[in-house]
Amino acid sequence: MGIQHVGEIAVWASARDGNADAFAELFDLHRDRVFRHALRLVRSQHDAEDITAAAFLELWRRRDAVRVVEDSVIAWLLVTTNNVARNVSRSRSRHQALIDRLPRGMYQGEGAFDAVDAHIDAEHRETTMRGALAQLSIADQNVITLCVVEELGAAEAAAALGIPIGTVKSRLSRAKARLARLAGDARAAVSTTGGAL
Structure with a gap:
C-alpha cells in the first residue's frame, strides 16, 4: 500500500515505529526534492547524493525527535539538508586549507582540478x-x-x-x-x- 493510498502521516508513523518498508516509501517520496535542494547548496552531483543520503540517515536515526509539519517530514528533511551541506562545506574548506599549505608538487593532478573548477565556475x-x-x-x-x-x-x-x-x-x-x-x-x-x- 503506497503513500498515495494511506497518506504520508500514516506511513511516517509506521516508519517511526521501525518499519523499514515504510521508511523506503518516504525515501521514494522525498528523495528527488531533497537531492535538488542539496544540489543547490553544493557544487557536485556526487556531494549532493551524499548529502541526500545523510539527511535520510538522520531522519531514520532521529525519527523520535522529527518535527512533522502539515502531515509531512519534508520541511525537517530540508532543514537537515542545510545542516549536512554546511558540515560538508566546512570539511572541504579544512581539506583545501591543508592542501594550500603543502609545497607545490607534493600532490598530483592540480591542472585537472583547475580545469574542472573553471568549468563549474563558468x-x-x-x-x-x-x-x-x-x-x-x-x-x-x-x-x-x-x-x-x-x-x-x-x-x-x-x-x-x-x-x-x-x-x-x-x-x-x-x-x-x-x-x-x-x-x-x-x-x-x-x-x-x-x-x-
Whole structure:
C-alpha cells in the first residue's frame, strides 16, 4: 500500500515505529526534492547524493525527535539538508586549507582540478547565489530554504523551525536583504577582476 493510498502521516508513523518498508516509501517520496535542494547548496552531483543520503540517515536515526509539519517530514528533511551541506562545506574548506599549505608538487593532478573548477565556475549566476547562500547563518539559510526555495508559508516554516511566525517573517526579510547584498557584492567582484568566483 503506497503513500498515495494511506497518506504520508500514516506511513511516517509506521516508519517511526521501525518499519523499514515504510521508511523506503518516504525515501521514494522525498528523495528527488531533497537531492535538488542539496544540489543547490553544493557544487557536485556526487556531494549532493551524499548529502541526500545523510539527511535520510538522520531522519531514520532521529525519527523520535522529527518535527512533522502539515502531515509531512519534508520541511525537517530540508532543514537537515542545510545542516549536512554546511558540515560538508566546512570539511572541504579544512581539506583545501591543508592542501594550500603543502609545497607545490607534493600532490598530483592540480591542472585537472583547475580545469574542472573553471568549468563549474563558468556558470556565474548559480555559483554566485550558492556562495551568497553559504555565507548566511544556518538560521537564515533555513528560512530562505523553506519560504523562498520551497515556497512554504510562514506558518508552516514557523512550525518546522519551532519559532514564532513573526520571527520567521522578520528573519526572512533580513535574510533576503542580506542574500541580495552578498550576491551583488560577489557579482561586482567578478566584474571588477574579470574572473570567476
